[in-house]
Amino acid sequence: MYVEMKHIEKNYGSFHASRDVSFGIDKGKLVALLGPSGSGKTTILRMLAGLENPNSGDIFIDGRRVNDIPAAKRGIGFVFQNYALFRYMTVYDNVAFGLEIQKRPKEEIRQRVLEMIDLVGLSGMEKRYPNQLSGGQRQRVAFARALAPNPQVLLLDEPFAAIDAKVRQELRNWLKDTIHRVGITSIFVTHDQDEAVEVADEIIITNHGHIEQVGTPLDIYRQPRTPFVARFIGTPAVINNCNILTGFLQVGTGKQAIVRPEFLKIYKHGTMKQYISAAEEG
Structure with missing residues (x-):
């Protein structure tokens, strides 16, 4: 397994956000963390990113235990729900940000940024600012910025939540195709089962802080293992x-x-x- 969580417990005071969470993800898979609001999805994502620390349990990425490794050194790309683009930076500068923090050579940065902008279909928009872009275009910039430093794992928190409904379907298909083309192990949070079924190779269903089931969309639909999953998936x-x-x-x-x-x-x-x-x- 390329990404693993083993017996993770996470508490916020008296609130138990993660209860004995264990799962593994193969390299190159696109996986959805699916569940109702408050089920622990985002807590799992933030612990993988190093933005939160578990109270107990182990997190592994490519066989390396990363519990004590800072977020900046885990090799994680993170796409936030609200994109978190820098308003006063151009598309080029937003995508270049992570590479400049790593102090890469200028020519290397230029080549990588132009490669990423081309990958997300925004060539010619390098000098635009976020307020000159549509919601779907801003999402693509956030995706390019996360991929630019060549991370080991890509994490996306509700990546389509702020997108207009008519653009959402197109962006889902684009994201799935792009992630498979790049071949990066990716995990995204969603509460929309249609989104999870359409986009993900595998789905991890969360409920009240624990994992109900892990499997392909078809397996989960046809062979739900718990009453919660049977009720939650489908209509x-x-x-x-x-x-x-x-x-x-x-x-x-x-x-x-x-x-x-x-x-x-x-x-x-x-x-x-x-x-x-x-x-x-x-």
Whole structure:
């Protein structure tokens, strides 16, 4: 595993933000941290970045334990929800910022910045300021700035939250294609399941500070491991006292069934000839 968290605990006073969080991510994967508000997603992201420290547990990047390594030396690129671009810097200077902090040679900086600006499709806009760009363009600048120092891991906090709905779909596709082309291990936080399913190679579902399930979007949808995941993914209906309905088997002491729309077929009354033993009138 390229990125690992092992038995992470994180408290803010009496609030338990992370409860025995453990997972691993393979190199080059694009992974979504998905869950409702307050489920611990951003806390995990910030601990990986070194912006927060766990109370216990271990964090590894490329086999190296990084708990005691400062954020600036972890090899992490971070794209903030509000982009955090420098308003009085041009696109060029924003993208160059991390390289200048590293005191790279000027010609190397110039080549890398122009390469990143071309990668995100903003060639010709080097001299513009953030207030002269659309929301989608500002997001691309933030992405280029995070990638410019060639980080080991890219972290994105709600990367599409501030984007207009009509631009969001285009930007999702662009981000997925670009990250796979670059080949960088990337983790993004979202509370939007459609976003996670469309963009991510794998999804980590969080709930009340712990991990409910890790898997591909298809695995999580088809084989939810907990009632929370079954309810959270898709658009299911919860049927109480399901054992009184035809076709439902009693499973242990279970009293509820979670049914998704594609599980159901509707027929006009009197026209159903197959599966009549599993049908109900309504």
